[in-house]
Amino acid sequence: MNNQNFVDEDETLFRPIYHTGKGFYAFAAALAAIVLFGIFMYIRQLIFGLGVTGMNEPVSWGFYIISFVFFIGISHAGTLISAILRLSKAEWRRPITRMAEVITGIVLLIGGLHPIIDLGRPDRILHIFERGRLQSPLLWDVTSITAYFTASTIYLYLPLIPDIALLRDRGGRFHKIYEILSWGYEGTEKQKHVLERAINILMVMVIPIAVSVHTVISWIFSMTLQPGWHSTIFGPYFVVGAIYSGIAALIIVMIAFRKAYHLQDYLKEIHFRYLGTLLLVMSLLWFYFTFAEYLTTFYGHEPPEMRVFLYKFVGNYSFFFWLMVVCNFIIPVVFLSNKKLKTIGGILFTSIAVVLGMWLERLIIIVPSMANPRLPYPTGIYVPSLTEISLLLAATAAFVLGFMGFSKLFPLVSIWEIKEGREQSVKTVSERLHEYLPSKGHIRNEIV
Amino acid sequence: MLSKIKSIFGKNILIQTVLLSFLWMLASGMTLLLINLVQVSYEVNDHQSASIAISILGIIVFWILAGILTYVLVGLYKGRKKESNK
Amino acid sequence: MPRYGMVIDLNKCNQCEACVTACKLENNVQIVSKENAEMGRVMQWMKMLTTNHEGNYPEIRPVSLPVFCVQCDDPPCIKVCPVRATYKRDDGIVAQIYPQCIGCRYCMANCPYTVKVFNWYKDEQPVEYEKCYNTDVSVRPKGIVEKCTFCIHRLQKAKEKSKAEHRKMQEEDYVTACTEVCPAHAIHFGDLDDPNSHVSKLMNDYRKFTLQEELGTEPKVYYLSEKSQ
Numbered sequence: 001m002n003n004q005n006f007v008d009e010d011e012t013l014f015r016p017i018y019h020t021g022k023g024f025y026a027f028a029a030a031l032a033a034i035v036l037f038g039i040f041m042y043i044r045q046l047i048f049g050l051g052v053t054g055m056n057e058p059v060s061w062g063f064y065i066i067s068f069v070f071f072i073g074i075s076h077a078g079t080l081i082s083a084i085l086r087l088s089k090a091e092w093r094r095p096i097t098r099m100a101e102v103i104t105g106i107v108l109l110i111g112g113l114h115p116i117i118d119l120g121r122p123d124r125i126l127h128i129f130e131r132g133r134l135q136s137p138l139l140w141d142v143t144s145i146t147a148y149f150t151a152s153t154i155y156l157y158l159p160l161i162p163d164i165a166l167l168r169d170r171g172g173r174f175h176k177i178y179e180i181l182s183w184g185y186e187g188t189e190k191q192k193h194v195l196e197r198a199i200n201i202l203m204v205m206v207i208p209i210a211v212s213v214h215t216v217i218s219w220i221f222s223m224t225l226q227p228g229w230h231s232t233i234f235g236p237y238f239v240v241g242a243i244y245s246g247i248a249a250l251i252i253v254m255i256a257f258r259k260a261y262h263l264q265d266y267l268k269e270i271h272f273r274y275l276g277t278l279l280l281v282m283s284l285l286w287f288y289f290t291f292a293e294y295l296t297t298f299y300g301h302e303p304p305e306m307r308v309f310l311y312k313f314v315g316n317y318s319f320f321f322w323l324m325v326v327c328n329f330i331i332p333v334v335f336l337s338n339k340k341l342k343t344i345g346g347i348l349f350t351s352i353a354v355v356l357g358m359w360l361e362r363l364i365i366i367v368p369s370m371a372n373p374r375l376p377y378p379t380g381i382y383v384p385s386l387t388e389i390s391l392l393l394a395a396t397a398a399f400v401l402g403f404m405g406f407s408k409l410f411p412l413v414s415i416w417e418i419k420e421g422r423e424q425s426v427k428t429v430s431e432r433l434h435e436y437l438p439s440k441g442h443i444r445n446e447i448v
Numbered sequence: 449m450l451s452k453i454k455s456i457f458g459k460n461i462l463i464q465t466v467l468l469s470f471l472w473m474l475a476s477g478m479t480l481l482l483i484n485l486v487q488v489s490y491e492v493n494d495h496q497s498a499s500i501a502i503s504i505l506g507i508i509v510f511w512i513l514a515g516i517l518t519y520v521l522v523g524l525y526k527g528r529k530k531e532s533n534k
Numbered sequence: 535m536p537r538y539g540m541v542i543d544l545n546k547c548n549q550c551e552a553c554v555t556a557c558k559l560e561n562n563v564q565i566v567s568k569e570n571a572e573m574g575r576v577m578q579w580m581k582m583l584t585t586n587h588e589g590n591y592p593e594i595r596p597v598s599l600p601v602f603c604v605q606c607d608d609p610p611c612i613k614v615c616p617v618r619a620t621y622k623r624d625d626g627i628v629a630q631i632y633p634q635c636i637g638c639r640y641c642m643a644n645c646p647y648t649v650k651v652f653n654w655y656k657d658e659q660p661v662e663y664e665k666c667y668n669t670d671v672s673v674r675p676k677g678i679v680e681k682c683t684f685c686i687h688r689l690q691k692a693k694e695k696s697k698a699e700h701r702k703m704q705e706e707d708y709v710t711a712c713t714e715v716c717p718a719h720a721i722h723f724g725d726l727d728d729p730n731s732h733v734s735k736l737m738n739d740y741r742k743f744t745l746q747e748e749l750g751t752e753p754k755v756y757y758l759s760e761k762s763q
Contacts, residue, residue: 119638139616147509183521198520224610225749
């Protein structure tokens with residue numbers, strides 16, 4: 001079927017699926033090369049052992065666990081934007097939800113692979129299922145990440161069905177796949193009702209699952225007796241950090257694809273300004289938790305805790321620690337509270353700083369506590385090796401590649417929600433306003 | 449007979465049922481896994497209460513998710529316009 | 535059931551590290567390459583930990599004590615192992631199941647004494663070392679965690695020997711390698727629950743202390759020292 005005959009109002013959103021430029025292929029090839037190199041380094045690690053990394057005693061967890069926590073943290077982008085904004089009926093979420101949900105799906109896959117990469121004997125992974133111990137936080141982790149991945153994939157798929165139906169009706173290359181995946185969706189009243197109901201149930205369900213995922217990951221650390229880890233604040237701290245890094249990653253992805261696919265009409269400045277405000281709020285929340293954590297540690301002045309504390313504040317890790325504070329607190333506050341600096345360029349710069357800062361935060365949490373054991377051993381030193389760095393780069397490349405692959409099959413902006421917003425939202429919102437405002441007095445009907 | 453089913457439900461019914469069954473397999477798989485782990489914890493006398501608590505949570509979540517998706521996909525089928533050759 | 539524990543008299547210990555060497559030879563602990571040793575991957579089940587220095591310059595002496603798995607009665611490492619590769623036996627020894635370990639190193643992260651050791655590489659061992667492997671102990675592959683097990687293979691041998699000789703196991707039948715080799719007789723090993731064993735008698739010594747007992751891990755390795763460590 002000839003798809004060039006269709007000129008939809010939202011043709012820009014359909015275009016990436018049908019047209020692929022040379023630049024796309026070149027970029028994808030470069031990313032694939034990085035991923036392949038990462039796989040090669042991992043195979044090397046399988047042959048020679050974990051000794052190819054920089055880990056040692058006492059620092060027996062390094063880049064892999066840092067990246068694991070980091071990537072799973074980014075997955076919270078999907079929940080916040082999609083579920084919470086849908087729940088609060090915020091209309092500006094419409095062009096954003098699809099990208100947020102896709103980030104969650106891809107990043108959970110990549111993040112979930114990292115503990116396996118970190119294992120000394122991945123060939124024995126089935127031991128977890130045959131003879132595992134549910135008392136161990138690692139198993140809670142396995143369960144909650146699987147549940148979250150399933151829930152968020154379904155939550156990505158359900159609002160995708162009407163868009164798949166639109167693509168199916170246009171014909172084209174993947175017509176058969178779209179037909180299968182759209183499950184006979186035709187936009188009838190009954191179908192819309194079923195879909196809406198299921199999305200509503202899921203959006204409520206996905207929030208506690210998502211909160212539990214990062215809480216459980218934080219409990220991997222806080223359930224131990226290590227100084228600097230054994231803190232009750234870790235659960236909420238990690239969730240806040242995850243949402244924070246998630247929004248930043250979402251902003252970066254949005255700006256990148258807005259440029260690449262010319263989505264300026266759909267992802268307007270106002271969306272970024274709102275997301276920037278959210279980012280600022282999360283930055284302040286993150287700072288509050290961090291400050292509370294370190295003040296409590298410092299005031300208590302327990303020797304093993306102080307050893308870790310001083311290592312972070314003035315010792316070998318002080319560079320990373322203060323860089324983290326600059327990236328996570330100073331830059332966002334400066335750029336996002338100032339109207340002149342809160343441009344798209346400024347927001348992009350802030351988001352990149354936040355993503356870097358949050359990765360550093362995971363580094364700061366994990367390595368200093370391991371390098372400064374309770375007994376007076378000499379302080380450990382951890383230098384990442386080429387294997388670990390290349391696997392981190394490969395994971396990032398795989399993430400971008402996955403996103404690009406998705407954008408070639410399905411629209412990155414939820415087309416039916418944009419259409420719904422255009423056609424129905426004005427009426428829905430003004431009806432809601434009528435509900436809130438007092439019935440006496442004249443509510444201006446110019447809105448309708 | 450296959451073509452009759454296909455003409456009633458739509459030509460992609462087979463593949464779609466297989467795809468949906470993946471989710472049911474996941475839910476059953478997780479159930480069996482978690483029950484197995486509870487059994488192991490009883491054998492070695494190792495904090496059975498924690499095993500049971502986490503298993504119950506996990507099993508419930510997965511079956512609810514499978515249920516939601518089935519509800520949607522069955523609902524979508526039922527809500528189709530009556531067309532004989534689609 | 536016996537409850538095996540150890541008492542180390544630090545006033546007799548002259549820090550010769552014979553125990554460290556004996557442990558390494560007895561349990562086929564890997565000798566790592568020079569590069570790995572510099573990275574901090576030396577494999578020692580028993581370490582001599584320097585806690586202090588005494589004396590004035592230039593006669594400064596380090597004060598050390600041997601640190602190894604203190605066989606906690608409430609071990610933090612078994613709580614977090616996802617596959618039950620480390621577990622506590624009825625006789626109090628915290629054992630490792632090498633074929634079960636998947637190498638996640640969570641137990642290493644949770645041990646407050648930092649005594650668990652990981653096989654990062656499989657290095658080529660010197661030929662002389664391979665020739666004198668202890669045949670009672672397995673040689674671990676790369677990628678798994680190991681630690682002091684109170685020479686549990688010696689316990690098994692002692693049990694089999696006393697069974698073959700149709701008698702009950704005596705205290706002298708089962709001693710760990712470090713106990714056997716210490717030239718100053720500073721290390722004492724035995725059944726803490728047996729009131730007649732000489733470790734139980736040493737438990738009445740007023741100089742007794744354990745490492746980090748405030749953490750509630752209930753270690754079964756006690757140290758005796760006049761001075762505070």
